[in-house]
Amino acid sequence: MTAVSASGNTAEEARLHDIQGNTRVSPFAGKQVTDVPGVVTAVRGFGKAQGFWLQDPKPDDDPATSEGIFVFTGGETPDVEPGDSIRISGKVAEYYPGGEEAGGQSVTQLTDAKWKAASKAKQKLPKATALNADRVPDAYVPEGKGDDGNIESLKLQPTKYALDLYESLEGMRAGVKDAPVTGPTTEFGELWVTADPDEHPTPRGGTLYGDYDQQNGARMKVSSLLPREEHPFPKADVGDALSGTTAGPVDYDNFGGYTVRATTMGELKDNKLKREKTGKPGADELSVATYNVENLSPASESSKFDRLSEALVGNLASPDIVALEEVQDDSGPDDDGTVSAGKTLDKLTAAIKKAGGPSYESRQIDPENNADGGQPGGNIRVAFLFNPDRVEFADRKGGDATTAVKVTDDGGKPKLSANPGRISPQEEAWKESRKPLAGEFTFKGRQVFVVANHFSSKGGDQPMEGRNQPPTRESEKQRTAQAELVNSFAKKVESVDKKAAVIAAGDFNDFPFSPALDAMRKGGVFSSPMDELPAGERYGYVFNGNSQVLDHAVTSPGVGKVEYDIVHINAEFHDQASDHDPSVIRLKP
Structure with a gap:
């Protein structure tokens, strides 16, 4: 049986939005796709999960379908650079960071891929989708189906749910501007920002988790694809901000979910958060x-x-x-x-x-x-x-x-x-x-x-x-x-x-x-x-x-x-x- 995307394309004529589809799982999962066009937007040349992100500069008109994808090359550094226009063939796979049993969402990716140049000239990178209070929905995620509440088969509603929005941008360039930091820099070189500083704010610049239905969907993790020697990761505290634009492809991992893998990092604005002191008790306290x-x-x-x-x-x-x-x-x-x-x-x-x-x-x-x-x-x-x-x-x-x-x-x-x-x-x-x-x-x-x-x-x-x-x-x-x-x-x-x-x-x-x-x-x-x-x-x-x-x-x-x-x-x-x-x-x- 030939796999067909929502747009009617088969694997032989697929584009990236066909591969991604309008749900969380690709309609071509497990299938081979051939000569898919795209522009390289970022490269991950370190660790065991090396590869690169590819984005179609000619999107369809369906906001639920992502125009980007991650190409997994394993432990081999790919011989591509941002701006390369290529045509790629490979197998579509759904990868669950941390393992499927961990309960996280999957990342649609291409594996065992081969590619060829489609143009000698460097291409301009697609514009990063701006994440802000107007774009990120207040509602977090739809309720799933079945006994386990699985949401994978549900059609994405990116204007209604925050997690649907991020999934519709999986593999695509997205970013935040002048982003407040709500989670400090960790030892692993990552931090958390918010696209909406008015979402359940704390007096010291954080975002309050005040109930099970206050998940705060405007939060987004940020890590960096930039060389650390030239671009040290900012050492940020809650209440600081990344001024300017922080942008890169949207990824998903098992330590926090949707993440901007930054190829452009905003400059740290240190708002000098102070450590508190409590009052001294009285003699009879x-x-x-x-x-x-x-x-x-x-x-x-x-x-x-x-x-x-x-x-x-x-x-x-x-x-x-x-x-x-x-x-x-x-x-x-x-x-x-x-x-x-x-x-x-x-x-x-x-x-x-x-x-x-x-x-x-x-x-x-x-x-x-x-x-x-x-x-x-x-x-x-x-x-x-x-x-x-x-x-x-x-x-x-x-x-x-x-x-x-x-x-x-x-x-x-x-x-x-x-x-x-x-x-x-x-x-x-x-x-x-x-x-x-x-x-x-x-x-x-x-x-x-x-x-x-x-x-x-x-x-x-x-x-x-x-x-x-x-x-x-x-x-x-x-x-x-x-x-x-x-x-x-x-x-x-x-x-x-x-x-x-x-x-x-x-x-x-x-x-x-x-x-x-x-x-x-x-x-x-x-x-x-x-x-x-x-x-x-x-x-x-x-x-x-x-x-x-x-x-x-x-x-x-x-x-x-x-x-x-x-x-x-x-x-x-x-x-x-x-x-x-x-x-x-x-x-x-």
């Missing part, structure tokens, strides 16, 4: 912080310890209690059976003292080897730091990796059977995940219970920009079960003393509007004081150009009024000590 220190171990660079300690002292005003996440064991990423983290914590507390902070003490429980997820061999866990000049910690024996802490009634006061102790470590919900650590503190004669948390990751969820819409978030089930266990623990404390002060803080790996946070707050056991912040300020993590919340501190009714502060010192900056911003709460228990 207790300050509790949570900070994901991102795989901290003695193997980490000394500069990381210095920056973390300087932030704890200078930016967080030396909190009385700190719930730490991602503290690795003493051998760091070496998978040698080590589980103790004394050296890691000693090195951090010494650095804090050197930075002018208090003489913190630490408490934690060593996990079973390689049982809690994270980097293999790293044995990440949660831990407490506390200032003994401000708070007391009632050490009680019995806490270990597998024994569940119990809440007892000590003359009308809640008491932990072990201090610190792990919450329900044997429950299935904590399989290959960090177990929460409960600690009993005393501040000015008042008991305060703090639970340090690091819930399971979002690994395995379908991507926001993938081919299944709406995406399935399978990992939510485990985090919801984890939240129910922490809620149950707090309920037991409150059953002994309904006015008990209980704080659950840490990296919950989920959003304020998620089922996990709903489960945490169920029954009024906890509330989220973050809700008192202006909506645009509720973020402490930046992912794919979206400013969002993963870290929380929720409080029991007995805590009373809380002042909440997310201290922006990391997530918006290309130079990070961690990928998370810390949070601090101040209260008078």
Whole structure:
């Protein structure tokens, strides 16, 4: 059976818009095409996925069909240059970055290609399609068909949906002008911009992810095809801008979706974003912080310890209690059976003292080897730091990796059977995940219970920009079960003393509007004081150009009024000590 495009052309007479078709999958997938005309617009001459982009300078009148395509040459640098006019033959293929099972969209490309010059003269490159607030639709993506919500067979509607627009431009030159940066430069040489600075803006120049249906389709990733020696990639922070035009072919990858592979890069406009400092607590105020220190171990660079300690002292005003996440064991990423983290914590507390902070003490429980997820061999866990000049910690024996802490009634006061102790470590919900650590503190004669948390990751969820819409978030089930266990623990404390002060803080790996946070707050056991912040300020993590919340501190009714502060010192900056911003709460228990 001969494959035919929407325009009626067969493979023997196809042009690029016929190959691309008006859906996400080519009508010629798996077929051979011959003598397809086009102009080379860009070359990728590095890595394992070398090749070039080709665009037809004579487009059809269907906005749903792309006029561009990527020609995959593997590990061989193609002998073409931008402006070459060629005729090409090859096999049409759909490539799924990251593998088809990852749930991303495919890239239509030509493989096993051969080409010949169609003209000796260099051609002018097709004009880049301008991406701006007027062109990018507000709606993100259509709902898919079938049980899995697959959108591949749906006809593209580029004037209605943002992802349809980008797919209709796949392989074509497109760009943004004077683009605000919403995701800082990464170690991989990429950043995120927005074509619409008025789309859910944050006060500091980012784009807020405030609900599952606020995907912010104007976001676009930018990487560079320019030689790094001559054109270093800009080191940008959120709130900066790429002035002038940034343009290149539109691609798709499994680390964020649609991407402009820039052949023209705008000039960095540094808007000098400042790192924040929180207020110092009053003498009768207790300050509790949570900070994901991102795989901290003695193997980490000394500069990381210095920056973390300087932030704890200078930016967080030396909190009385700190719930730490991602503290690795003493051998760091070496998978040698080590589980103790004394050296890691000693090195951090010494650095804090050197930075002018208090003489913190630490408490934690060593996990079973390689049982809690994270980097293999790293044995990440949660831990407490506390200032003994401000708070007391009632050490009680019995806490270990597998024994569940119990809440007892000590003359009308809640008491932990072990201090610190792990919450329900044997429950299935904590399989290959960090177990929460409960600690009993005393501040000015008042008991305060703090639970340090690091819930399971979002690994395995379908991507926001993938081919299944709406995406399935399978990992939510485990985090919801984890939240129910922490809620149950707090309920037991409150059953002994309904006015008990209980704080659950840490990296919950989920959003304020998620089922996990709903489960945490169920029954009024906890509330989220973050809700008192202006909506645009509720973020402490930046992912794919979206400013969002993963870290929380929720409080029991007995805590009373809380002042909440997310201290922006990391997530918006290309130079990070961690990928998370810390949070601090101040209260008078």
